[in-house]
Amino acid sequence: METQKIRIEDGVGMVLCHDITEILPGEKKGRAFQKGHKICEGDIQKLRSLGKNHIFVLKIEEDEVHEDDAGIILGNVLAGKNVEITPPYESRVNLIATADGLLKINTKALYELNSFDDVVASTLSNYSTVRKGEMVAGTKVVPLVIKKEIMEQVKEIGKGAGAIVSVLPFRPVKVGLIITGTEVFKGIIKDAFRPVLTEKVEALGGQVVNVEYTPDDEERIKEKIKENVRLGCDIILVSGGMSVDPDDVTPKAIRSVAEVVKYGSPVLPGAMFMMSYIGDVAVIGIPACGMYTKVTVLDLIYPRVAAGEIITKKDIISLANGGLCRKCDPCRFPNCSFGRG
Incomplete structure (x- = not known):
């Protein structure tokens, strides 16, 4: 130059x-x-x-690339499914979601891109819930021109990583709710779980197709879970009775019919959470905090399940960093540190 x-x-x-x-x-x-x-x-x-x-x-010499052209290269390397790039402005290219869904970031590849001194690529947090038209990432190079060799290395990272920034659309899932608790079943207290869970399901495009109430009876809870599987539910949310109290038998009932991924999560609120599967049907045990606390571990896990992800034990353990809710008033989730470690 x-x-x-x-x-x-x-x-x-x-x-x-x-x-x-x-x-x-x-x-x-x-x-x-x-x-x-x-x-x-x-x-x-x-x-x-x-x-x-x-x-x-x-x-510009033969071995150099203009900043705008470099921005386009970076944008194309980063953009995966359901993500489009904007024209460059001062070399910056933005990545825009083309569908509502779950933002997936290949964090290892993102780190490798930013290891080049003259490359900048930043994203929203991995597993963020995003809307169509929302900016999910931005990228640019620092100088007016950059060596072509660096951009070739950037392309190689993209080839090896596949999609670095992508959006998984939320599925139109069918959800069954099983509300446990003898006190609710007998009408001693009013159920508060159903409206809360229904709102969370519908917010991501799902539909509650069946609601069942059961007392704290292991056999009856187990049968209701099986019934929801027969009805074709993609996700079954089982609420209440998740602690170690003698009357809380929900975890036992889930274990008897499903393969448990993890009982207990390093997230507060939501420690007594259970993640399990019957085949490809997710069966999720929700502790009592999900009824009266606006944001819990369910808000970190459910969007991933709704987008078709299979949750592993490692996924739940990794929530520990950022798993403590600050309980801000007013609540700013998801624009906060909760679940963003």
Whole structure:
């Protein structure tokens, strides 16, 4: 890269290395062309009108890439399914979600990209719930030009990593609710779980297709779980009775019919959470905090299940970093540290 003073007619395809100001008396004084702008044929007349006959430009060598072109390369390397890129502005390219869903980030590949001194790529947190049209990432290079060799290495990272930033659409899941507790079953207290869980399911495009109430009876809970499987539910949410109290038999009932991934989570609120499966049907045990606390471990796990992810023991353990809710008033979730470790 070298700096040259040239006639404007000879500048097409070259890059400005300084801002050019436009002054309209009584109207404005501002930037007409920005440093880093690649000059095109259509700019010549404008430059003449600004009284410019010569300009300082950067001559891009064969082994160099302009910042805007580099931004496009980075955007294409990062963008996976249901993500599109915007045109570059000052080399920055934004990545936009094209569907409602769960944001998936290949964090290892993202780290590798940012290990290059002149490359910047930042994203929303992994597993964020995002909406169509929302910006999920941004990327750019720092200098006006960057070595082509670096961009080739960037492409190689993309080839090896596959999708680095993608959005998994939420499935139109059918959900069964099983509300346990003798006191609710007998009408001694009013059920508060159903409206809370229904709202969470519908917010992500799912549908509650069956609601059952059972007393604290292991056999009856077990049969209701089986019944919801027969009804074709994709997800079964079993609420209440998840502690170690003598009357709390929900965990035993789930264990008797499902393969338990993890009982107990390093998340507060939500320690007595249970994740399990019957085949590909997710059976989730929800502790009492899910009824009266706005945000719990369920809000970290359920979107991933709704997007079709299979939850592992490692997934739940990894929630420990960031798993403590600050209980802010008012609640700012998901724009907070909860579950974002």
